[in-house]
Amino acid sequence: MKTNTILLASRPQGEPTEAQFKFETRELPALNSGDVLLKTRYVSVDPYMRGRMSSAKSYVAPFEVGEPIAGGVVAEVVESQADQLPVGSLVVGNLPWQEYSVAPARSLQQVPADQAPISYYLGLLGMTGLTAYFGLLDICDPKEGETVVVSGAAGAVGMVVGQLAKIKGARVIGTAGTNEKVAYLKELGFDEAINYKTADVPAALAAAAPNGVDCYFDNVGGPITDAVYDLLNKHARIAICGQISMYNATEVPMGPRPESKLLKTSTKLQGFIVSDYISRWPEGVKQLGEWYSQGKLQFEETVTEGFDQIPAAFLGLFQGDNTGKAVVKVA
Amino acid sequence: MKTNTILLASRPQGEPTEAQFKFETRELPALNSGDVLLKTRYVSVDPYMRGRMSSAKSYVAPFEVGEPIAGGVVAEVVESQADQLPVGSLVVGNLPWQEYSVAPARSLQQVPADQAPISYYLGLLGMTGLTAYFGLLDICDPKEGETVVVSGAAGAVGMVVGQLAKIKGARVIGTAGTNEKVAYLKELGFDEAINYKTADVPAALAAAAPNGVDCYFDNVGGPITDAVYDLLNKHARIAICGQISMYNATEVPMGPRPESKLLKTSTKLQGFIVSDYISRWPEGVKQLGEWYSQGKLQFEETVTEGFDQIPAAFLGLFQGDNTGKAVVKVA
Numbered sequence: 001m002k003t004n005t006i007l008l009a010s011r012p013q014g015e016p017t018e019a020q021f022k023f024e025t026r027e028l029p030a031l032n033s034g035d036v037l038l039k040t041r042y043v044s045v046d047p048y049m050r051g052r053m054s055s056a057k058s059y060v061a062p063f064e065v066g067e068p069i070a071g072g073v074v075a076e077v078v079e080s081q082a083d084q085l086p087v088g089s090l091v092v093g094n095l096p097w098q099e100y101s102v103a104p105a106r107s108l109q110q111v112p113a114d115q116a117p118i119s120y121y122l123g124l125l126g127m128t129g130l131t132a133y134f135g136l137l138d139i140c141d142p143k144e145g146e147t148v149v150v151s152g153a154a155g156a157v158g159m160v161v162g163q164l165a166k167i168k169g170a171r172v173i174g175t176a177g178t179n180e181k182v183a184y185l186k187e188l189g190f191d192e193a194i195n196y197k198t199a200d201v202p203a204a205l206a207a208a209a210p211n212g213v214d215c216y217f218d219n220v221g222g223p224i225t226d227a228v229y230d231l232l233n234k235h236a237r238i239a240i241c242g243q244i245s246m247y248n249a250t251e252v253p254m255g256p257r258p259e260s261k262l263l264k265t266s267t268k269l270q271g272f273i274v275s276d277y278i279s280r281w282p283e284g285v286k287q288l289g290e291w292y293s294q295g296k297l298q299f300e301e302t303v304t305e306g307f308d309q310i311p312a313a314f315l316g317l318f319q320g321d322n323t324g325k326a327v328v329k330v331a
Numbered sequence: 332m333k334t335n336t337i338l339l340a341s342r343p344q345g346e347p348t349e350a351q352f353k354f355e356t357r358e359l360p361a362l363n364s365g366d367v368l369l370k371t372r373y374v375s376v377d378p379y380m381r382g383r384m385s386s387a388k389s390y391v392a393p394f395e396v397g398e399p400i401a402g403g404v405v406a407e408v409v410e411s412q413a414d415q416l417p418v419g420s421l422v423v424g425n426l427p428w429q430e431y432s433v434a435p436a437r438s439l440q441q442v443p444a445d446q447a448p449i450s451y452y453l454g455l456l457g458m459t460g461l462t463a464y465f466g467l468l469d470i471c472d473p474k475e476g477e478t479v480v481v482s483g484a485a486g487a488v489g490m491v492v493g494q495l496a497k498i499k500g501a502r503v504i505g506t507a508g509t510n511e512k513v514a515y516l517k518e519l520g521f522d523e524a525i526n527y528k529t530a531d532v533p534a535a536l537a538a539a540a541p542n543g544v545d546c547y548f549d550n551v552g553g554p555i556t557d558a559v560y561d562l563l564n565k566h567a568r569i570a571i572c573g574q575i576s577m578y579n580a581t582e583v584p585m586g587p588r589p590e591s592k593l594l595k596t597s598t599k600l601q602g603f604i605v606s607d608y609i610s611r612w613p614e615g616v617k618q619l620g621e622w623y624s625q626g627k628l629q630f631e632e633t634v635t636e637g638f639d640q641i642p643a644a645f646l647g648l649f650q651g652d653n654t655g656k657a658v659v660k661v662a
Binding site for chain 2: 051218221222225235240241242243246252253254255256257258259260262263264265266267268269270271272273276
């Protein structure tokens with residue numbers, strides 16, 4: 001059996017373009033005992049994948065040039081050599097950008113069909129939701145009445161971070177790149193939202209945080225982060241989750257040195273990746289699912305349709321095209 | 332009764348000079364009940380005091396222009412209105428740069444005369460020893476076989492950090508600014524020591540840390556710190572204790588942004604000041620005293636003699652004049 005696949009054609013210099021991607025038809029291997037044949041339903045596109053396109057050492061191994069790009073996928077079992085995953089089962093896993101794929105059942109996680117839209121297992125109830133959950137609750141640990149700033153607040157991670165901070169009783173300030181996103185953050189319950197493309201960010205943040213900043217959840221890096229550093233309260237906590245404003249940099253990004261500010265305020269800054277918390281994922285999925293079913297958490301997706309649109313959906317992440325989680329509906 | 336005192340004459344712009352200091356004779360107040368009259372024996376000069384000379388918000392209130400500079404002092408009680416501190420008692424406290432002073436007994440801590448040189452209560456068994464103790468053991472928490480880098484390693488804090496890391500079984504690399512200091516660090520048991528003024532620091536650090544860096548105790552900031560960031564292992568821990576290379580900066584110091592490096596390695600970076608651990612000071616003094624009496628910890632002081640030499644001893648900190656703790660013997 002053959003499948004369409006998307007390969008990494010070349011490593012990007014700076015901002016990725018369509019030239020990085022190559023469509024090809026490949027023959028799938030036969031199923032061994034324990035394997036399943038999967039039909040891809042939803043593909044996740046995420047900023048962190050930019051890092052895997054480079055050959056530089058990072059927290060996950062780089063993609064190989066000439067090989068399929070892979071990431072979070074929700075798929076349906078259409079043929080099974082594994083008792084635990086009968087035909088019709090829905091699964092989530094790290095799978096290639098292909099219309100069909102073959103994988104061992106033990107590398108996949110079954111997901112229920114009826115508790116939430118199945119694409120949510122790539123978002124709220126998957127990698128990005130868990131990233132928000134552990135980064136905010138374990139690293140930042142906001143207390144009632146404290147002030148939390150979230151950058152990239154209208155993204156898949158940020159929108160959950162802000163809502164979790166509200167559940168914890170904090171004052172929440174978000175930054176985003178369009179007026180529509182800012183309006184959406186207000187709808188979600190953010191106390192303040194700032195359009196970083198039109199506002200004087202340091203002044204707007206200072207006005208929005210008259211009592212200073214206790215927690216900062218950073219998805220973007222750069223000048224927004226610089227401005228937050230100037231507002232830190234004593235014993236502030238910072239979770240570094242992403243640095244999307246830096247991912248396409250072709251030179252070493254320079255900025256004001258932060259260490260003196262972190263020193264004066266006894267601030268903790270922690271870089272993290274969701275896999276640091278792998279042993280606690282079930283706890284996170286359970287709690288997020290409860291808050292979702294209780295109506296305490298909303299979730300938003302930007303859904304692009306069609307396997308051939310995956311590269312465009314990925315590239316759109318760096319243009320701020322998505323509100324909430326960017327996914328591609330394949331079938 | 333009158334005393335000589337040293338006032339802050341003006342706030343420094345950039346590097347402080349003798350012009351910042353003014354000697355004056357002042358009348359001491361009469362003793363109230365609970366007060367003691369103190370004769371200053373040793374005065375501590377410390378890099379953090381540079382911060383108090385500025386009016387900028389920091390972790391301790393600024394000194395006032397026209398008022399005495401104050402800091403760590405070991406003194407002897409020469410007149411007492413407090414039963415708990417009879418004449419002849421030795422105390423340590425935060426006291427003005429004066430030959431004599433009056434203070435409430437409750438603001439002072441009595442120290443034994445016979446367990447260690449009394450000046451050590453400004454160093455190994457005082458503020459700088461405790462800074463090393465909590466910063467290394469609580470924040471960095473090095474494990475046996477891990478690699479620890481200490482900048483400003485021949486200073487009062489750094490020399491204790493390195494020895495504590497050796498007690499914990501780590502491989503220890505120190506940086507310092509003269510060949511004499513480098514030789515001294517080797518004598519103390521550091522595995523590697525680098526003269527940052529003559530070495531290619533990134534290359535020398537990479538060669539000294541073939542297995543990467545697990546813990547970094549930073550006293551200096553700037554390019555040495557930049558080089559350490561490039562060597563961090565997954566789940567590294569950084570204690571930001573000082574940034575002496577930045578204290579006299581007159582412009583915002585710029586450098587390569589560190590956040591992406593901290594993100595990729597899930598590194599924790601924590602700014603701190605010893606007062607964050609005030610409730611645990613007795614534990615720290617006890618443990619440091621035990622290791623000292625067991626011969627597991629050595630300590631070194633650079634002692635300047637004479638009350639009138641206090642400003643020069645302070646200014647020398649920024650020239651790297653001291654090995655170990657800089658103190659001034661007043662009487």
